[in-house]
Amino acid sequence: MELNEKERQGLWLGRAQLDVGPAVVTLRDGRLIDITSKQAPTVRDIMEMDDPAAYVRGASGTDVGALGEVAMLAPxxxxxxxxxxxTFAQSMVERVIEEQAAGDPDKAAEIRTRVSEIIGDSLDQIEAGSPKAAKVKQELIELGMWSQYLEVGIGPDAxxxxxxxxxxxxxxxxxxxxxxxxxxxxxxxxxxxxxxxxxxxxxxxxxxxxxxxxxxxxxxxxxxxxxxxxxxxxxxxxxxxxxxxxxxxxxxxxxxxxxxxxxxxxxxxxxxxxxxxxxxxxxxxxxxxxxxxxxxxxxxxxxxxxxxxxxxxxxxxxxxxxxxxxxxxxxxxxxxxxxxxxxxxxxxxxxxxxxxxxxxxxxxxxxx
CATH class of the missing domain: 3.90.850.10 (Fumarylacetoacetase-like, C-terminal domain)
Structure with a gap:
C-alpha cells in the first residue's frame, strides 16, 4: 500500500498481525503504530467512543514497522x-441476466441482448422507491420482465x-x-x-x-x-x-x-x-x-x-x-x-x- 499525497493526510485505523496476536494500528508517516491498549483492545472499542478520530490522532503507541512490512488483517x-x-442499475440488469440464465454462462450473451432491448435505458437515473420507479416496475411486469433483483434494485426496500x-x-x-x-x-x-x-x-x-x-x-x-x-x-x-x-x-x-x-x-x-x-x-x-x-x-x-x-x-x-x-x-x-x-x-x-x-x-x- 503506497499512499499518495491525499492519502498521507488521512487518519487511518486498522489491524495488523503481530507475533503476540492481532494489534490495533494507525498509520503515521508511513509507519504502523500499535495503539492497542486496555482502553481500546479492539477496533470496535475505538469506534464506540464519542470521538474516535480524536482518540486515534492522539493515542500513544509503538512503531511495529513500515507499511508493507507487516501482515495486515481486515481492519x-x-x-x-x-x-x-x-444498488446500481447496470449491475442490477446483470443480476436479471443471471436469473434468466439460471446460472448458465453459455446463455448469458443471448439473454443480455434480449433484456437490454426490453429494459433499455428505463433504469437510468432512477431513484429507488420513487413514483417513477413504481411506474417502471409496472411496465416491466406487463412485459413479463419483472425480477426479484429489480424489486430490491428500484423498489422501496434495499x-x-x-x-x-x-x-x-x-x-x-x-x-x-x-x-x-x-x-x-x-x-x-x-x-x-x-x-x-x-x-x-x-x-x-x-x-x-x-x-x-x-x-x-x-x-x-x-x-x-x-x-x-x-x-x-x-x-x-x-x-x-x-x-x-x-x-x-x-x-x-x-x-x-x-x-x-x-x-x-x-x-x-x-x-x-x-x-x-x-x-x-x-x-x-x-x-x-x-x-x-x-x-x-x-x-x-x-x-x-x-x-x-x-x-x-x-x-x-x-x-x-x-x-x-x-x-x-x-x-x-x-x-x-x-x-x-x-x-x-x-x-x-x-x-x-x-x-x-x-x-x-x-x-x-x-x-x-
Missing part, C-alpha cells in the same frame, strides 16, 4: 459484516444480507477464496462503510464482495452459499476515519478502479462510480440498523458495485470468470488499494481464529 474485528446488493461471519474477513495481501462448486464468478469492487452501534458512519475502506454468479443465478435462495465461504470476503487496507480531510461526500463521489491480472497474461480493467448508486449510503445504513435491528458492536457495510464484467475470457459469449492465481487489485484515490490473490476456498488457510480465540488472546496479553 474490523467484532463488527458484523453486512452487504447491500443490486437488499441487505450478511456477507461474512465476524472475524472471518481477510485483509490486503491475503488469498481470497472461490467455492469449488462455482464455474462463473467475478470480483466485486466496493466501498465499505464503518458504522458504530448508534448508526453513525465513522469512516470507509475498500472491499471485495466475491461473487459466484452461477450459484446465485440458479436461485436467490443460494445467496448465503454464494457469498459466505472461506476467505470469500476481503476488506482493507485500513479504515480511513472521517475528519476535515475526508468525509461521506468523498465516499459519494469516489471512483473505484479494478485490475485483474491472470497468470495466463489476461488483464481485466473495470471501474465503479459511486455517483451512479441508486440509493444514498445514509439510506442503506438506515435500512440496516435501527429500532428493527441493533448491532451492539457496530458493523461494516458493503455498498454494492457498478462493475459487472461481460468481457469474454475463455470462450466467446461466456463472459468473464476467474482463474486460480488471478491477482485482484481494488483501488480508490483517498482509500488506498486492496490486493488479493484468487484461490479455491478449500485451498485458502482455514478460518480458525474466532471470537473465543480473540478474547483468550487479549486476556493473555492483559488487555481485558
Amino acid at each position: 474490523c474485528d467484532l463488527q458484523a459484516i453486512k452487504a447491500c446488493g443490486v 437488499e441487505v444480507f450478511s456477507k461474512a461471519q465476524t472475524l472471518s474477513s481477510v485483509g490486503t495481501g491475503a488469498d481470497v477464496g472461490l467455492h469449488p462448486m462455482s464455474n462463473w464468478n467475478n470480483p466485486e469492487p466496493e466501498i465499505v462503510l464503518a458504522v458504530n452501534s448508534r448508526g453513525n458512519i465513522l469512516g470507509a475502506t475498500l472491499g471485495n464482495d466475491v461473487n459466484l454468479r452461477d450459484v446465485e443465478g440458479r436461485s436467490a435462495l443460494l445467496l448465503s452459499k454464494a457469498k459466505d465461504n472461506n476467505a470469500s470476503c476481503a476488506i482493507g487496507p485500513m479504515i480511513r476515519l472521517f475528519d476535515d480531510t475526508f468525509s461521506l461526500d468523498d465516499v459519494r463521489n469516489a471512483e473505484l478502479d479494478l485490475t485483474v491480472e491472470g497468470e495466463d497474461g489476461f488483464v481485466l480493467n473495470g471501474r465503479s462510480l459511486m455517483s451512479k448508486i441508486s440509493r444514498d449510503p445514509t439510506d442503506l445504513v438506515k435500512q440496516t440498523v435501527g429500532r428493527h435491528h441493533q448491532y451492539p458492536d457496530g458493523f461494516m457495510l458493503f455498498l454494492g458495485t457498478l462493475f459487472a464484467p461481460t468481457e469474454d475470457r475463455d470462450e466467446p459469449g461466456q463472459g468473464f470468470t476467474h482463474h486460480i492465481g488471478d491477482r485482484v487489485t481494488i483501488a480508490s484515490d483517498g482509500l488506498g488499494a486492496l490486493t488479493n490473490t484468487v484461490r479455491l476456498s478449500t485451498e485458502c488457510p482455514e478460518w480458525t481464529f474466532g471470537l473465543a480465540a480473540l478474547m483468550r488472546n487479549l486476556a493473555g496479553r492483559n488487555l481485558l
